[in-house]
Amino acid sequence: MDLIDVIKGRRSIRAYKPDLVPKETILKVLDAANWAPSGMNLQQWYFIVATDQVKREVADVYGRLTEEKIPRKEERTKEQEKFLKWAKTLGGAPVVIGLLTDYEDEPRRRKMHLQSVAAAFQNLLLAAYAEGLGTCWMTGPLRGEEELRSILKVPEDKELVCITPLGFPVEDEVVIPPRQDPGLNQKIKWVGFC
16 A cells, blocks of 8 residues: 555544454554654654453543533433444444653653654554554543553553554545645745745
8 A cells, every 4th residue: 555545544433343453463553653753763652552451441431531521411412422432432442552652851852752652653543554454543531641541550650642442443434524725825834945
């Protein structure tokens, strides 16, 4: 699959088949993440791969947090109900992956760590798509970070940056949202370029 096709084709998936993802495939996806560029070549990313009960506990936290933010059941829209179901189950994905980086107090160094993890996470998402898997870049569950740290057994010297469900997508046709400024007329400023 052409890299540009992978970049343009990957979407956030919110419904997954219950089929297990082979460990070898997960390792292949994580290996791609491990080849990301990183600040000072520190490669300061770490992965937590969870299934079964641990995955369900992560989904429980996100479901509860989501339910606290939306109207009561009798006042919810269909879209809110659908999103809550997604949050409570992570779309039925059999795997959840958390990305960590080294904890850092110094603001510039912390920014470097976060940027490095973002590069690794993008590689992970693209590699998963190339392997026929779905993902969804999630930071919303981090509202319950302390609980998630406990559930995922995150060491004290690491920061939990984001999570993604991982599995085979149910959706055969995913709607591709239009790009904002598809001609890049507002998003690019040329300076000193002829």
